[in-house]
Amino acid sequence: MSTASSPGAVPLVSLSLTTEQDVFVLRRSGKTAARSLGVEPQDQIRLATALSELGRDLIGSCELTVSCTLVGRTRPRLRFALVWKDGPGPGAEALRAASRLVALEHLPVERSLVIEQPLGVDAPAPALVERTRQALRTHKGATAVEDARAQTVDLIAALEESRAQREELRRLNAELEETNRGVMALYSELSEELEETNRGVVALYAELEEKSRQLREASEAKTRFWANVSHELRTPVNAVVGLARMLLEFDAERLDEEQHRQVSLIAASGATLLALVDELLDVAKAESGRLEPNWGPVDLRALLGQLTGVLRGYARHGDAELVVAEPELTVVSDEVMLTRVLRNLLSNALKFTESGTVRLDVATEGGAGDEFVVFTVTDTGVGIPEAEQQQIFEEFYQVRGPHQRGRSGTGLGLPYARRLTELLGGTLALTSAPGQGTEVTVRLPVRSSPSGAGGEVAGGPLLAVLVTADDDDAFRAAVRPLLEQLAERVVEVDRGGRTCAVVREERPDAVLLDLQMPDLDGYAVLAELAADPELRGVPVVVVTSARWESLDHGRLRHARTVLDKASLSPAQLTAVFTEHVLRGDRAERGDGAERGESRTQGAIRKDPRS
Template identity: 75%
Template structure:
């Protein structure tokens, strides 16, 4: 008793265990005490059965005593202690059987067994403990018959409870099966819907792919149309502009004032048409990714002076004043593209600035990304509404309003300027407010890739003594003849490809200018004849053509010194192409394809 109390337990009752009748009392006492303390029915039976097994196994041990008590901490338990003074103690089989039912601790030196039944927190109240004590006292006179009846009653109750649990389990299984059937049906329905959705997505994706392909084809067709039409227009327009200029320059004495005015109108209209054709062609090239800059040092002073002179015609009495600031800033870029960007921006500003000023400023700036040159075109014109400041960079879009009257345009100027700016590695931004004018900023890198060829330079004396030109276009030959007279001491013109080789063999020129499109023998064949003749292959050949760069058969042009485009032909370019007296270049080397 004292040992039991030392373990922190509150004793309920104790008695000796000496006969089989005492084992019956032990079983009934354990169940009754557990019931009074709120233990579930099945746990009551397990405790009673374990006590019966251990008590019966320990019968015969001297001084065998049983003590019931309640332990409050660390966790509440109903503890039953069996102690004896002498004897073998419980057998292994009895210990295993009891341990499967309830926790059992065996202390060999003290010859004590402790069987513990966990209680729920708050179940061992004073009233519950008193009820347990009274229940234990009530079973001291139990007989074998009473115990047998009690066991039978417990067994019937356990069976009833097991049957009820089995029925509940069956019901739960049926509900689970029903739920599973619903889940399977829902899964099947969702799978079908998902499959249908996937089929719709695949069909939509295929339709989008088809639409995208059609849009690409339409865009490519539009680009080809622009390029082809622009290319076909360039040659006759170039001829009109060139011949008009020749008439004004060389026949001025024989023209009266009205004739000069009419020819000037022809020249100005032709120049406007040519600029529009150039823009269309370059926009098409930019869209297809075939427009590449030709990098070289730009003489900004000369370029800005050219802009100032070109745009002077926009000024009229009472109109906006054009101010182009002087600048000696150094920049490596594509001069043609740069001038076109600035010309488009300035002409656009002049067009929509009835009075006030249009100004171009140039400044250099340094930063973490290297030096840049900033071109700022500002005007005091009508301005652009904020909701249309992004749309104006769409091709052919124009801001609608009365300001359009008397002002022609295609809506290509700003998109074209932005495309060229991006090709040059820069950025074009615009800020504007209706009635307060517009500011367009072009920010370009100050340095670019090194130029492949020599810089443009003027020549005061003829570069070559004899020059042979092979071209069937009389108008083009007449247009470039003034340039060639500055380049060569004598120019020999040949109008047929079949006569080219014999003319070169007879004249032994210092250079040959060769067109590719000839009526009888094309330029490719003429070039092959010159390359195959040991006596003629050393003569430098420069190709002059209107064929777009992407349509050239470069494998057949390896003998050419350079490839120049007719529409942008200038004396410095001819000088650069012929200034190096080198042997024929290998494929792709040294060929300067100016398609800007």
Template identity: 50%
Template sequence: MTRDLITVVLEDDHAVFAVRQVGRDVAEAVGLDELDRIRVGTALSEVGREIVAGGRQATISFRLDDGVGLVLDLSYSEGPRKVAAAGVLLAGRLMDTVDHDDGTRRITMVKRVPGSRDLAEGALGEIRARQGELTPAGVLDELRQQNRELASALEDSQRQRQNLLRLNAELEETNQGVLALYNQLSEELEETNRGVVALYAELDEKSAQLREASEARNRFWATISHELRTPLNSVIGLVRLLLGPGGEELSQEQQLQVELIGSSAQTLLALVAELLDMAKAESGRLTPQPAAVDVPALADRLSMTLDPTSADRVRLTVDVRRAPRTLTTDEVLLSRVLRNLMSNALKFTESGEVSLTAYTDGGEVVFVVADTGIGIPDELQQRVFEEFFQIPGPVQTRARGTGLGLPYARRLTEALGGTLQLTSVPGEGTTVTVRLPLTPVTDNPQTG
């Protein structure tokens, strides 16, 4: 929105002083502060002096533009020479913008008005009324007015200087506080760094101890493998000789005892093999050997092997019709995983059913071993994957486990690039889900 305020005619040098006063009054009416009022009046007097110096006359229009500010339009008549640039340049230093077009004999000066200003019509009316009463001021009067303005400006400058000194003192005090805080933080950071270095040293020491412990355990398993496998194989061989067709005839009780010895030896040999496989998986030396596996044939072998171990009250079922007929993976490791899960389920199931199902799910083959056994409490379902962990309390089943079946199965599953998950409800049964990729993983972290 643009509002025309007042128009003043500039005719001679004496009128310049009156125009200066009008400029200050208009600037005050639109809300400019004292220094800006002085700047507007001085800019008008300097430009007006250059205009009338060449015998020209000028018309000065004041308007308030909400989008721009206080606008002063000066239109002057022709003269014998151009308007000198000195006054216009000085006005440019006092006003926000000054545009001079000597061709159209027009000078436009703008002073921005801070914020949204409402011009009081009463103040504007007083300015217009005083315009006719303004008489050209003498040089002494104008000089006196300029001296008052200069004194006011000096006082304002002195106040600003005192404010700057105060601000500098506050800034210096603040800098001292910041410097003290910086020094304190630097000391704390240095102390923290020393603690971090000490922690890293301790971690390196612990890592070295863990490596030594791992190497010692590997050496232990290698020794156990040699020291236990040989006598166990000898025991198993002797049992076969005693029970074979060339041996002496044994009584029923003797045959039962010999079979028990052979079964125990087989169990110990399998336990040693599981421990060695787990040690290899942890150290990254258990490398799967992928090959084409006949899934139905593998399921039939597991069923024939494990079905005799189930009691009359436990039914073993196998359903792999929805699985691919051929899967590329390590058949030995997969057989060990499923055999452990199924034998574990049979061991802890008094009555009901143990089932093995397999199906394809996207890019994976899913094997599910479910039973109707005793189940596992929620708070222990993660702990059963800890080596040698056994569920506490009486277990109303035919046998107790060693605490290696589930950790062993999970290690082998991860070595094959798959996952093993367990869900269970106490008193209702347990379900273990094994997911293997259809395409074997060639760069598995477990294989090193």
């Protein structure tokens, strides 16, 4: 605020204050101007009272004048400027009283007081301004009695408005209290419903837990039953088969033709029963998690040749031709499990193929580091309806129909084959159509190079130099013969603190590192190797007797894999070093440390062979 006239200010009225009657006129002028320009009634009274209080306090000042103007366009305000030429100016009490009612600015040096009242609306129209100016010019002097009466009227109006506001506030408070009671009632109701729902959920969860426990117990009981019955059956069945074979081999001359035929039937039935018992026992082991692959190199040509010889003598109802591929391929797998998978698939295809062809093809797909061997068994048999193609992988389920006549079976072949395939890290898929035959595809990860390629399992040592870091003399002595099959030279280190120096000197193809060493543990050795640009590309295979869940996996990121000391075998070490060390690692180390580092920063995992 300033007493100087603002640009664009519109003058309304000017007054000279010399007597009490002039103060009365000032009060009426302030209220009239505020009412005419749309100010709220209470603000009108506040403005008039402040002008009256200050004007009365300034009476007697030399050349005291009051000017009323309209200022501001975007935020219009009604301004009253009181100016005097000489005199003490307003008292402190009058200033405090006026400042509680309106916004004012006291400029003692300029001998002026400025009071402004916001209008709260846009700039008034010129016609309204002119009417306000005319109303202000018609004011005449009033007596003290008239002024007192006017102030009383104003006070009564203010009190009435205040009472109305109190009543409105009381009514709003009552409504708010009623609303709060409703909200609290609703909250209480919702809380009770939520608590009831929670009790139901807890009860349902407890019931589900109980059902899950019962199902687990039933499954465990079934598995124990299968295992126990299989074991109990195997002994007498072995005796039956053995005695029948002895009769056929050593007492054949004492048997007539009919007796020989009957004993042959006993031997054949006993052999079939023994195979079923073995299959039941393996299914029970697989379900209980006790069936583990025994990894080792598998020559697929030899395996499929033996399997073909067994299946060519398979008793079947039709004349289907069996065609089996002869791949020159060696993989790391469990030979027994793989044989059982393929035998189940081929025998099942031969059983339900009256004529035509049962074929086994072998192919590889994918690239280095992500290669698979694919076995595909196709037949021209009866086929399987689409609606039952998932059910046949349920234990003991068999597709009903005329094709079942004369064909024995338990319904375990396909479920057993799929379970073994999954244990070997692969997948088994089936497609079929009635009357058009069936195709079963088994995809297994390739864990070694094709026969004749570099790094062949059976082709001599895989590594030039291998460093073994372990403080256990007995373990080093036990594992050394295994490692000498993998490397041309094995360098042993009995302290973790010397490992990095030996690795820097020997530049080995791989390091076999124990985690638990007294002077510098395996974690610290891994960190030193990873921090050295020249050594970080050397592949590290960790061996430990600690439990997998107790390891600090974040500090094992530089290791290729982690092996259990208790289960190390030549086949397992061969598979691990073939998969995690040889495949592309030498080329990477030849390209520099940076590529070696990028290879070793992947997520550490426990090798499935351990």
